[in-house]
Amino acid sequence: MTGMGLLYTKLYVDFEPDEWKQISTTPITFETIQDNVSLEIMATSQISYRLQFKKGGKLNLFRVTGKFRLTWDNEDIQLNKKI
Numbered sequence: 305m306t307g308m309g310l311l312y313t314k315l316y317v318d319f320e321p322d323e324w325k326q327i328s329t330t331p332i333t334f335e336t337i338q339d340n341v342s343l344e345i346m347a348t349s350q351i352s353y354r355l356q357f358k359k360g361g362k363l364n365l366f367r368v369t370g371k372f373r374l375t376w377d378n379e380d381i382q383l384n385k386k387i
């Protein structure tokens with residue numbers, strides 16, 4: 305059974321063009337084009353997380369009043385840890 309990950313951040317997340325490609329605008333979805341792509345996210349809780357995605361992993365980005373909601377399928381990540 306697969307689960308979904310969820311984080312809220314007030315900071316915009318930068319997606320490196322050699323690691324990610326945007327595949328959808330509604331919703332905004334990015335997909336990794338390499339394996340072991342790390343993304344560091346400062347959550348609204350002031351805890352920093354590092355997510356490491358497999359090649360083909362997807363991340364959805366939704367603009368919510370004053371912040372961004374990030375979601376992903378847990379099967380798309382190799383590592384999810386607080387840093």
